[in-house]
Amino acid sequence: xxxxxxxxxxxxxxxxxxxxxxxxxxxxxxxxxxxxxxxxxxxxxxxxxxxxxxxxxxxxxxxxxxxxxxxxxxxxxxxxxxxxxxxxxxxxxxxxxxxxxxxxxxxxxxxxxxxxxxxxxxxxxxxxxxxxxxxxxxxxxxxxxxxxxxxxxxxxxxxxxxxxxxxxxxxxxxxxxxxxxxxxxxxxxxxxxxxxxxxxxxxxxxxxxxxxxxxxxxxxxxxxxxxxxxxxxxxxx
Ligand SMILES: NC(=O)C1=CN([C@@H]2O[C@H](COP(=O)(O)OP(=O)(O)OC[C@H]3O[C@@H](n4cnc5c(N)ncnc54)[C@H](OP(=O)(O)O)[C@@H]3O)[C@@H](O)[C@H]2O)C=CC1
Ligand SMILES: O=C(O)C1=N[C@H](C(=O)O)C[C@H](O)C1
Numbered sequence: 001x002x003x004x005x006x007x008x009x010x011x012x013x014x015x016x017x018x019x020x021x022x023x024x025x026x027x028x029x030x031x032x033x034x035x036x037x038x039x040x041x042x043x044x045x046x047x048x049x050x051x052x053x054x055x056x057x058x059x060x061x062x063x064x065x066x067x068x069x070x071x072x073x074x075x076x077x078x079x080x081x082x083x084x085x086x087x088x089x090x091x092x093x094x095x096x097x098x099x100x101x102x103x104x105x106x107x108x109x110x111x112x113x114x115x116x117x118x119x120x121x122x123x124x125x126x127x128x129x130x131x132x133x134x135x136x137x138x139x140x141x142x143x144x145x146x147x148x149x150x151x152x153x154x155x156x157x158x159x160x161x162x163x164x165x166x167x168x169x170x171x172x173x174x175x176x177x178x179x180x181x182x183x184x185x186x187x188x189x190x191x192x193x194x195x196x197x198x199x200x201x202x203x204x205x206x207x208x209x210x211x212x213x214x215x216x217x218x219x220x221x222x223x224x225x226x227x228x229x230x231x232x233x234x235x236x237x
Contacts, residue, residue, distance in 0.1 A: 016215075
C-alpha cells in the first residue's frame with residue numbers, strides 16, 4: 001500500500017495509546033484518523049487527530065487498521081467494529097480469556113488480525129530460545145518470573161503465558177511468579193533448573209516505545225493483507 005495506512009488507536013488515553021499517537025505522528029506511512037478511549041474526550045481534536053469515546057465509536061471515519069491496547073472488557077467492541085468496517089486489527093491487549101481468543105480466530109476468517117502479548121523483537125526471539133532450551137532439558141524445572149509497574153492489572157503477564165506455552169511445546173510444564181513494583185516497563189526471566197545447574201533466559205524492556213514501534217510496524221504491514229490470523233513472526237522475522 002503506497003498511500004499512508006489509515007489507523008485508529010483504541011485505548012488512546014492510556015500509557016501505550018499515548019506512545020502510539022506520539023510515534024505515529026512521526027511516520028509518513030501511517031495516518032491516525034481516530035483516537036478512541038473509554039472516557040469522553042475533554043478535547044474533540046488533539047494534534048489534528050479526532051477524539052472519540054467508545055460510546056461514540058460508530059461515528060469514526062473509515063480506517064484500514066485499528067491498533068488496540070486497552071483492557072479485556074473493551075476488546076470485543078473493537079473486534080466487532082473492525083469486522084463491520086472490513087478493517088484489520090493489531091491488538092496487544094493482554095488478559096483476554098479463551099472465548100475472546102476464539103473470537104479472534106473467527107474474526108480472522110473475515111479480516112486480517114494480529115494479536116500478540118508482546119511486540120518487541122527481543123521477546124519474539126526469546127520465545128524460540130525458550131522452546132529450544134525446554135526441548136533439550138527434559139525433566140528440568142521451568143519457572144517464569146515477570147515484573148511490571150504497579151498499574152498493570154493482569155497477572156501473569158501475557159508475555160509470561162506466551163513464553164510458558166513455548167516451554168510446554170518444548171516439553172516442560174511452567175510455573176509462574178509475578179511482581180508489581182514502581183514503574184518497571186516489563187521484565188521476563190525464564191529459569192530452567194536441573195540437578196546442580198541453572199539456565200536463565202532474560203528479557204528486559206526499558207522503554208514501552210519498543211512495543212508501540214512494533215505495533216505500528218505491524219499495522220503498516222497488516223494493511224491490505226487478506227483475512228487471516230497473523231503472528232508477529234509472520235510480519236517481523
Ligand atoms: N502486547 C504488548 O506488547 C503490550 C501490551 N500491553 C497491554 O496493553 C494494554 C494497555 O496497557 P496500558 O496502556 O498500560 O493501560 P492503560 O490503563 O494506561 O490504558 C488503557 C486504555 O484503554 C482504555 N480502556 C479501558 N477500558 C476500556 C473499554 N472497556 N473500552 C475501550 N477502551 C478502554 C482506557 O481508556 P480510559 O483512559 O478512558 O479509561 C485507556 O485509554 C494492557 O492490556 C497491557 O497489558 C502493554 C504494553 C505492551
Ligand atoms: O502491561 C504492560 O505494561 C505490558 N504488558 C504486556 C504483557 O502482559 O506481557 C507486555 C509487556 O510486558 C508490558
